[in-house]
Amino acid sequence: ACGGCGRCCRAQRITLSPYEIARLARATGATTRDILERHTDEGGTVLRFGEDGACTFLRDGACSVHEGRPLACRLYPLGRIVRGEREFVVELEPRARSAGAYGQVGTVDDWVDVQGARPFIETARRYHELLTKMAEVLSTLEDGRAALEATLAAPEHARSDWLDVDAVVSDACRSQGSAEPAFGDTDARVEIHLHQLERWVATFE
Secondary structure (H helix, E strand, O other): OOOOHHHHHHHOOOOHHHHHHHHHHHHHHHHHHHHHHHHEHHOOOOOEEEOOOOOOEEOOOHHHHHHHOOHHHHHHHEEEEEEOOEEEEEEEOOOOOOOOOOOOOOHHHHHEEEOOOOOOOOHHHHHHHHHHHHHHHOOOOHHHHHHHHHHOOOOOHHHHHHHHHHHHHHHHHHOOOOEEEEEEEHHHHHHHHHHHHHHHHHHHO
16 A cells, blocks of 8 residues: 655666556657657666656656556566566565555455556567567577667667657558547557557568
């Protein structure tokens, strides 16, 4: 049970998937490009924390994007570890002087449902499968890793295709002459994003 102290929202390293970036964008009314530029580090793959250690979305000790918060925040004080095809859930150490109440009531499934984490987990699995497939395809190619790095190093490619969901969706719908899903329909937009990435991976096969 959260005590609202905000201590767990400091000095963390939280990786982000394109789905999480899209959910953060919807929670703030911004575009995925805005989130990438203003609230992430390491090329858009990690949530930004300020010099004072606070999450970029922490306001007056509270999460300003609670509805769109990332999977790691939803699962805390549990953690999810993926190794190959296996997943593990672990109990994390509470933050020092945390005001949260920690107990043993309920199950992992209960917690996942209460925190609205299930769609985050399912989409994370799909992106993980796609990355695994890409790695397998590239491993069979001569200079496959170099080809991937060169592609991702292109000025706009990495952010456009891998992280900027809104840009990918707009480009795809425009090129196909189809209607773009509503800005707030994150699931439909992410489906298009995943499809476009699958098509991109197929070009290496």
